[in-house]
Amino acid sequence: MKEALKVPTMAEFFASGKHPEVLFWVGCMGSFDDRAKKVTKAFVKILNKAGVSFAVLGAEESCNGDPAKRAGNEFLFQMQAATNIEVMNGYGVKKIVTACPHCFNIIKNEYPGLGGNYEVVHHTQFINQLLEDGRLSMEGGQYKGKRITYHDPCYLGRGNNIYEAPRELIQKLDAELVEMKSCKKRGLCCGAGGAQMFKEPEKGDMDINIKRTEEALETKAEIVAAACPFCNTMMTDGVKGKDKEASVSVMDIAELIANAADL
């Protein structure tokens, strides 16, 4: 029997008059999507193991407004932003970590103009820092020498110029990091951004996630590392579509680290 997860809420912290080191913004995918919930839990295990004082908003968290904004509904986005900012400012939130690049981008870049000023970090940056500060330790063991390719999420890479933190983590697993034909600044999108996740694609020759999956499979990697719940879904679907799920798995970097640290 594994240890139960410790997931305190901001409300609980507030009631005891304390402040957590960081707010973990779980996001809609991380809260409700079965695949993404596993990533959420893996990240919480890491936080618990490293003894990070964190909290979630729980039922007080609401969609950050990204899909609405990218679909063109600025009203709905700003309503969502105003509500979330009110809650977070009420709790005096200073620092936020999230496992979703869409949440990361919008809170970091688009909330400040609406009164929400926080230090926002992506979970790959946060985990990397935990390892560097010696708060978390792990041995590559499990993934030593495995071929892992990393798919850059657009909102982390091109959107915010974060290319290295996730790659450093893969290297810390002692794995062999192999790059796809298009990567980093020129990485191909998984096809989910800009609210595409919630609609059928427009008419074309092929779905974008299939195209990207082909690039991933070309690397002959055993693991496709993701750092975004939407990319994870798209790439998982793509690998299934190519009947490769027996030999290739799509994993979030937090899951890889949690497994390597034997959590």
Place this chain on the structure above:
Amino acid sequence: MGYLPNIIFLLILIAGIGYFSKNIRRLSRNIKLGRKVDVSDHISLRWKNMVRIALGQGKMVVRPVAGIMHIFVYLGFVIINIEVLEIIIDGVLGTHRIFSPLGAFYDFLIASFEVLALMVIVGIVVFWIRRNILRLQRFVKPEMKGWPKLDANLILYFEFVLMSLFLVMNAADAQLQHLGVPHYTRAGAFPVSQFIGHYMEGLSVASLMTMERAAWWLHIVGILFFLNYLYYSKHLHILLAFPNTFYGKVTPNGQLNNLEAVTKEVKLMMDPSADPYAVPAGDSEPPEKFGASDVMDLNRIQLLNAYTCTECGRCTSECPANITGKKLSPRKIMMDTRDRLEEVGKNIEKNKGQFVEDGKQLLGDYIAAEELWACTSCNACVEACPVSIDPLSIIVDMRRYLVMEQSAAPTELNSMMGNIENNGAPWPFNQMDRKNWAEEEN
């Protein structure tokens, strides 16, 4: 009679520059049809961007072959323009090679111009082959049929002719110098044109002089013609790349602007003391239109972007939607915006400075909703553009119009937005269940 060439030259020069400045005024009037935008921020970063991206061609070399060839043509055109200065002075004063007293330095200058001219010719030939023989995908996309294709080739022919004239002029000049013909003072070094000069040996002084003069005149008239061709072609980037990279995006690519008009309304809606039935004050402006359906709804930087686009198609070749066969092409978004803006500009000229409704708009008549809904907002186009054009911002502004003014989002997106409104998530889950994962089995 002696001053006739000087006078003709001066008249051509005035006409060429005069017409060009008229077109620049047109351009600036059209750009000013867009919404004003504050660009007083990040001034030093803006200068750095201009120096790195436009002057330094920083993003061109991402694709090495095209990048290096482009640097040849770019350097050639910029540096050989020093020679144009001499040509203009000679033309006005009736002198010949007025800078020649610079001596050895002059020889060095002319020699480097010749080498550069040769490099330009190499670049142009490679470009022509890529477009017409290799037919690289991005040059043969649907939006490149007809005029855009011809325009691109015409520009290459032009540049080829201009460079050839420059070399022929020098070759004939060198022969005349060699023959000791008065007026043709010994000056310059001709490392490239000497090979053309071989074929001129033995020609009479008269025919050499005709050749030299003809090449000289055609060269300068050609340059003035080319200058005026810019406005009617895709080639304005040679000028506009500089302001465009200066005014380009300085915030992270992932960041979209927040609409201020919406912020005001949201504040009002969330203010418990606001009176929802209050009648707006009599002199208040009509509510701002949300998003963009036509070029006037876009901002000035977006319109400058449209004029700057040189249709290279790097954006389109990196666009995930386009790669997988969707209708969206970021290049076409820019070309459509420019073409519609030109149409509006002509409408204004025809109607004494006032735009008269023509029953057309950018959305629908130029850009279809299907194109807009294919975008994944991945920023590949923005990253790929070598001159800091942002097609994504236009796509988002047009989506805003579709959704906020017309409620014309695809059905699935409407249910997604309905869910966010009611449940705080894009799916119909209860907000109270957001932390259930923590209690579920690991």
